[in-house]
Amino acid sequence: MIRLENVTKRYPGGQEALSGLDLSVDKGEMVFVTGHSGAGKSTLLRLIALIERPTGGQVIVDSQNTRRVKRRKIPAYRRQIGMVFQDHKLLYDRPVFDNVALPLIIAGVSHRDAGRRVRAALDQVGLLHKEKQNPETLSAGEQQRVGIARAIVTRPKLLIADEPTGNLDPDLSLEVMRIFRRFNEVGVTLLVASHDISLIDRLGCRRIALEEGRLQQGSDPWQ
C-alpha cells in the first residue's frame, strides 16, 4: 500500500528531516511510526499526503508514484486518503454534521447519500447524538473522534494519522486506538504516527521506529 524507497527530505537551510528512508506497509496492515519529535514522523506523513514532496527517492502510495501526481491532481489524490490530525483541524463555524460531510461535498456526493454516510461515520465513532452540536462544545476526545469520522466518511483504503492521541489522556487515547483497530479489521490500511509506546505495545501492531530521519537500528522496515 505504501512504499518508500531511499526517500530524503531536506528543508531549505540544509536540515534533513528524512535521510534515505526505506519502508513498506502492506494492504490491510496497521503500522505505527514512533520516534522523538523531530525524528521525521510528521514529514513522512506529509510526503504521503503530498503536502510536501521528497527531495529524493520514491514515495509510492496504492501503486501510484507520488512524483507523477501533478499539482492539479493533488486534490483528487488526497481524496483517496483519510487524514487525522493531532489538532483535529475541524471547522468551528459549522456543526459536527457539516464537518463530517465536507469530504463528501467536495467529492460531489448527493445530499441524500451524504446524510446517510455521515450518520454511519458518526455512529462508528459513537457521536451520532452530537451531529447538530458545534465542535467547540465537544471535549478534546470527542473532537478527535469527529476528525476520525471525517477521515473515514469517504471510505478510504488508507488512513494516516499524525499523533492522533497527542492531546488526549490515556483512556481517551485507548478509545481512539480501538476505533482505528476496528477500521483495520474491515480492511483499512492505517499508518499512525505516535510517541506513546506503551499504548502501541498494548495493541500489538507493527512498529517502525524513526531516529533523526532514519530507521532506528534493529527495526526492520520490511517486517
Add this chain to the structure above:
Amino acid sequence: MAVTRNADAVAPVRSSGPVSIWITRHASTAVGSLGRLASQPFASLMIVLVIAVTLALPAAINLIVKNARTVSGSWDNALDFSVFLRPQLSASDAGKLAQLIGQRADVDAVDLILADDALAEFKQQSGFGAALDQLNDNPLPHTLVVRPGPGNTSASLILLQEEIGNLPETDHVQVDTEWVQRFHAILDIVRQAITIGAALLGIAIVVIIGNTIRLDIENRREEIEVTKLIGASNAFVRRPFLWTGFWYGLFGGLMALALVYYGLYLLEGPVARLSGLYQSKVAISSLNMTESGAIIGIGVFLGLFSSWLTAARHMRRIEPR
C-alpha cells in the same frame, strides 16, 4: 458503535451524474454565500451601497444628458431667424421685401413684424409702458422672421442667412438657434466625460469588491487550508467567493436602479412645474428595459470579474502547511 461494514464496503466514493452535481453544488454554494452576507447585514449593505452609488452616478448623468438632448431636439427644428431691417425703410417696402424673400425656394414662410406692432407688444409685455410713451419716435425697426424650408442643410442655412444679411434693406440678421448647436456640443462633451468617468468608477468597483473578497479570503484562510487538506480543488474553494462577488454585483445593480428611479421620482414634480411654465408637455424619459438590464448586468459582471481576479490570485497561495 458496531462496525457493520465488511471489506468490500471500503470502496472509493461514487458520485452521482456530473451535471446534477454541478447544479447542486452551485445552488448550495450560492445559498451559503448569500447566508454569509446576511450574517453581516451592515457590512454587506455598506459594500452594496458603495457599488450602487458607483453604478447609479454615471447612469443618472447619462439619463440627464439623454433628457436634455430630447428637449433641445425639439428646438432643433425651430431654426427661425430674425432679420432687422434698416430703420429708414417704410412699412410698404418692408412688406414687399417680405414677399420677395417668401418666394425663395429655400424659405418656408416669412412673418413681417411692423415696428409699431413690435412697440405695442413690447409696451404690453415689458411693463415699461409709461416710460415708452415718453419717446417721440419708435426706436424699433421693422422685423422679418424667416422660417427656412425643411430641405436646408446647416451649410445652406448659413448661405441663406448671409444672402439676406447682404441685402441693402437689411440692417442685421439675428440667428436665435446658435446656442442650441453649442448646447449640443456641450452635451457631447458631457457624454464623453461620463464614459471616461464610468470606466474609472468601474475600476473602483473592481477594487472595492476585490478588496472585500481578499479580506474574506484572509478571514477564512484556515478553512481554506483544511478544505484543501482533505482534497478540495482550487475551483472548489474559489466557488463561494465567486458567488459572493456575484451577489455583491447583483444587489449593487438592483440598488443602483432603485436609486435612479427614486431620483426620477423626486424630479417628477419640479419638471412638471417647469414644463407647465413653458406650456409644453415635457415628461422625463426614464430608463428603458435595455438600460435597466445593462446596469444590473454591468454590476454582476464587475462583481464576478473582480472576485474571480482576487480569488484566482490568492487561492493558489493558500496551501496546507
